[in-house]
Amino acid sequence: MKFDLTEERQMLQDSLRRFLGDRYTTARRNEIIDSETGMSAEIWSQLAELGVIGAMFTEDQGGFGGAGFDIAVVFEELGRAGVVEPFLDSALIGGRLLAEAGQGEKVEKVMEGALHLALAHGEPGSRYDLNHVETTARDGVLTGRKAVVMNAETADLMIVSARVSGDVADQDGIALYLVDKGTDGLTIQGYPLLAGGRAAEVTLDHVRGTELFGADKGYQALADVTALATVAQCAEALGAMETATALTKDYLMTRRQFGRPIGTFQALAFRMSDLLIEMEQARSAVINAAGYFDTDQRDLYVSGTKNLMGRAGRLVAEEAIQLHGGIAMTQEYELAHIAKRIVMADHRFGDTDYHLERFIDLSAA
Amino acid sequence: MDLSYTTEELAFRDEVRTFLQEDLPNDLSEKVRLGQDLAKSDMERWHAILNNRGWLAPNWPKEFGGAEWNAVQRHIFEEEAAMANAPRIVPFGLSMLAPVLQKFGSKGQQDYWLPRILSGEDWWCQGYSEPGAGSDLASLKMKAVRNGDHYVCNGQKTWTTLGQHANMIFCLVRTDPDAKQQEGISFLLIDMNTPGVEVRPIILLDGTHEVNEVWFNDVKVPVDNLVGEENKGWTYAKYLLTHERTNIAGVGFSQAELASVKRIAKAANHNGKPLIQNPAFAARLAQIEIDLRAMATTNLRIISKAAAGGAPGVEASMLKVKGTEIRQEINDLARRAVGPYAMPFASEAIEGTNDMIPDPYEAGPVAADYFNNRKLSIFGGSNEIQKGIIAKVTMGGGR
Incomplete structure (x- = not known):
């Protein structure tokens, strides 16, 4: 060890x-x-x-x-x-x-x-389901709509998933294509994100793509890269949570009300302690996900970690704001952005409930 | 025990419903439903419609031009208005300042200021909190020094909601720096167009401009604008707070938001099935609905007591805590329900100028609302302050 x-x-x-x-x-x-x-x-x-x-x-x-x-x-x-x-x-x-x-x-x-790259995979009806692909590919020509595509506007190349065969929710039959920026039939409708950065709705109307993964390999490639991205997202949330707790600890010991630092009120001190306890859990969960990544238990640990980070993240973000009071609600204060990042991490690659259910399925298997 | 409304109360509810159907403009209710920002003119328009009907000031006695509804009637109206997506009545003049003037103001102040609140001639905002005086409001520092027929005011207020629209502000100021904290405070009415008053916006984490800082630099205020007696302001401030707590449970808002979450969860896909069939999500949704149904009855119990003349005290604090917890939990469910579509920042959609933001569920800016409504457990006396009050009242100790 x-x-x-x-x-x-x-x-x-x-x-x-x-x-x-x-x-x-x-x-x-x-x-x-x-x-x-x-x-x-x-x-x-x-x-x-x-x-x-x-x-x-x-x-x-x-x-x-x-x-x-x-x-x-x-x-x-x-x-x-x-x-x-x-x-x-x-x-x-x-x-x-x-x-x-x-x-x-x-x-x-x-x-x-x-x-610069972007993956255009999720669709308006897929929510977090990796296997849900309605966009079609016929002889390398893609048609469909992709939802909340991160970095779509800046990307020189877009990687697009499309269904070559099978039913809308089949794992088989999903292929991945490379599509050049500016290809005919590609429409990118961009917008800012609540927690910074930009995404877009992407419409493909008979867009010519080059095959990157065939219909027998596309889903596995997506599953593997999503597992890795989930670990990254959990680590990112952990870092943000470290900042949130550090700011909160400092604030509790500097902000004075009723003639003393508010952190000396037990009601608040105990809640800070709860956050610190959850931070240790969060750190260990991320270590688990990273450490078991190249083993056959990868998915179980990835889902367990994402679920725990969703729960701990919400607690940390909400309590950090509450323990600060109004100041944490203002754009100028560091915690405002950090709290949004923590909570919005729950909306990528499956949320707390999604990974709870997946953990149940995987551990029962 | 009878949980149903009386015949009179039902007739009143029908009257309210008919009014909302007929007189609430569609463009306003659509804005509210989609979570868009309301312009000052939107709020003024709704106030004028209510005033025309004589319903703008439900809590005022008839002698001042109010509707003088009892607590049950007020509750019915608030619930129906929330379910109909009516704009919220801006409370600062109508339900915060007015009761203070009616109880402690001079005849001259009542005659001058109250009609102007109803007509919309004055837009009031509240000058209570300061950077160093939040939960500990009595430690406020803004100074007012008497000089002949006026006071000279210096200091800073903060978290001033909708102060950017206001022409008047009621302030707690320190008039006796040597007295014990609560005893040197006075209640002053200040014209915001006076030289030396400066309003600076505070942008919140969801990009909205709701609150402001208000700075006072040698601002001259006529002595006539003192409410009640000098150095008795804390008494009036506490009286005002009991009125700030009407509709504190926000039952109607929670009911409207819960209905919206259910609608989204039926439409959203989870693992090939509607999200509402996902056990983890469905369990949380059910629990919050159970909690809300119970709280609605708690709310009615307290309202009935108030209607019968009993004053709500510690129960108001309890309702504030539970009501905000429930609303915040519903906001959390709403952001979860829309999945990846929680991430787009609908700042333009909030302002109603851009339909580019994807929103397949017509859910409105649910994630922005989730963050914005973190304020519910912070303002109006934070939930920690409320718990301190509950403990103090019930156990004689607390904090």
């Missing part, structure tokens, strides 16, 4: 924390959120240089990490600083799908920070 990070991961964590701590202030982030693209190209390339993207890929894929703990370290720091740039969707999901498909040249460009 060993719970310390390797030297390389520790160095990456330290340099990321230092860089983001200096540069990624609340005011800077609010500027980025209000910008047209919802992201900073400067931050993107600086973080790529620091190795953030390289750490998401294995040595075989040309990177220097790629394991569960590499992903967890990177995304915990991105979450701690509330980074809104789409590393999860563009670099991790997009990049790893390309890597799995053996597209080495493109992966290299992703690691340089020079190629």
